[in-house]
Amino acid sequence: MIANILRKDIRLLWPLAALANGMNLCSAICHYLRDQLVPPPPSLAQLTPLLSVLSLLGMLVVAVVAMHQDAVPGVRQDWLIRPIWRRDLILAKIAFVLLMIQAPLWLIDFGAALADGIPFPAACVAATVRNFAVLCELSLPAMMVGAITRSFVEAFMLCTAALIGYILFFQVVLAMVLGVKASVPETGAIWMVDAAFYVTASVGAALILPLQYFRRRTLLARSLVGLGGAAILAWTFMPWPLAFAMQRSLAAEPQAARSVQLAFDPRLGRFRLPPGAAPNATNALYIPLKVAGVPEDASVLLDHAEVRITTADGALLYKGKSNISVDGLGSMQDAQFEIRGARSSSDAYIHQRLYLPPAVLARIGDRPVKLGIDYSLTLFRGAAHFAVPAVGAHATIGKLGECVTRVDEEGDDVLVRCLSGRRQPTCLTEDLEDATAGLRNREVHFCIGDYTPAIFGSLLPDGIHRTGVELPFFDRSGSVHYPLDGSKLADSRVEIETLDARDHFMRHVDTPVLQLADLGGQAGGPGRTSTP
């Protein structure tokens, strides 16, 4: 009977499913063209993300409407008085979602990955991981919403009400009125929210669908859905120590950062603002830190810091976070710091930037205080080293996947673009080298703390992970001279080093009694301005 119900639903909904899948296909084609065309037409660049979002919305609508073909709430549905096993009905709905949403999506993602040159097994994995993400984050929630509503209008109103409830409670009451901010988002542990979503959606679907189809307990089912949604949102407010402890338990190489030490070191002196910068332009404090024991070729990245400011006898004056913006100032990268291990010395000195609310700084800036900072950090280590021709390379480069190198449209950068079916390293060092001539341009290095496990795919835009780096070799303004310029590109190579997160660890730093005003940036001539 499952096939009979499935046939009926397909007969009724194939145009809608075809439309959603058609949009998905168009989106994949646009992505492919955008990756291939140099330069991509502006209209294509605008259309592509729009199509990605629309195709997901289309899939969402199809899943909800499929459930509404045999709606559970209400007393008028014909199926209620037909000899249909409820189990068959649930399985038919799941089969419909798998067949009409998930399977075409998998095929499109798989085809797109193959077209992008990703090898067959990696393309399979990429399509499967994204499929799983769409199933958990879109299809299952849509099925649950469909099972607890009787029409699309009702489903839309329910979602709108949930959105308004979310904004009112989390954004207005918690964030704006009470000043409670989530710890987990905007850190490398953001994937834990995805994980909560995956678990809640799977458990929720396993509970809600049978509850509705076998018992028809709509009110209870709606309450459970609301509870699940609230649980996911509450999860983002989980205490940071708990989130980081979970992250640490997943470290690839626990104890790898055992040797790393952080200490307050006033010998570094005050941070010198760049020439011409206005003193006290921000509320930033610059904490002089000595970092020792960072292994060679390793990199240490700040994930989060919790700051306590106390009086000399320990009375708490202020408590806050400094991983991202503090109290709304700055962006994620502002206060983040990275210490890279050096071959010559195991010690590094750094000014860690710390923002304080202006009112706090005004209140306690001139008082003798002590700072206690709990740093949550991640150690990255070199995973692999590759070298490819600077121009015209087309090679498979480890986790980076299928990479090409070429000169950009302006003719001043070498572009390295990589497509992969799996998560790519978040730490990269790339430079242009001509080993025979002994020439080497300044390296480009970036590190983004994102520790999402490989099983978590992304809903948007597709199953492919993209990395692009620009390596400059010519400055049109003439202010920078590159040893390796355009004339030598033919003999040059791009050296690429990837780094993987190996260990997550915490360090505590205490300062002696000091005045916060003494930690502000100092106007003046050239000095240490490269950190944080």
Place this chain on the structure above:
Amino acid sequence: MTIEIENLHKAFGRHEALRGLSLTVPEGSAYALIGANGAGKTTTIKTVMNIIRPTRGVTRILGVDSRRLDVPQLQQIGYVSENQDMPARLTVGQYLAYLRPFYRSWDDDLERSIVTELRLPRERRIGDLSHGMRMKMALACALPFRPRILVLDEPFSGLDPLVRDEFMERMLQGLGDMTVLISSHELSDIEGITTHVGFIDQGRLLFQESMADLSGRFRAVRVTLDAMMKPQAPVPEAWLQLATAGSVVTFFDTRFDASRLAAQIAALFRGVRSIDVQPVALRTIFTTLARTSRDEQS
């Protein structure tokens, strides 16, 4: 008994739609559930069909608690309701083809003959059918598997007389030894098939009995007197809607006994010139009871 209801309660918020309703539908009977709007007929039927769950009490159909009604029972129950949502975008033929595999006893020939007799257009979408056609469609979906029980909830609502006749005709052909539970306002239409009647008022069953007994005890009585006069003593409780117009007194005797009626009238009125006793149609019985109930409430 094919359908049994015991002490059934159903509350929607503060409103109690059913208040301890109990009734039994004998096997092979055509049981008419009658009552005013809002009396609780549809709620009773939907509870019997497990479409809504009772607040309290038990309903059994084919020996099974309605709350446990499942495929084996539903394969023997046909259901037609004025508010029955079928897939609007499927055609008549497609929906019948969809339903066919769910019923072991589905008779294709019977289906064809019903569709032909009811003149249902197989190629037309259900959503494009008129209300009358949709009701015929619901009947066409309820009969081809030769159900043991046919449950009809206001099947004639909004149907024109022609469609109603076609509907009834087809239904009568299929009855056989089927048990029918029907709620309808169109009492004149169902009178011909009804064998038992249950009268519901405000969520309670006022009485239930066979149609033969009901028809036997209900009479419209018209008494012509020599002159206008009021009754000399309190009128029997069994006399409803007593009215006087000049020298003529009319009432409905709900416990008609030909041997006692004349004496009862003589005890209340002097100068009785004539007594005319007529059988009463089901519709009149219903309206009499409904009016009396309403008058008592007011």
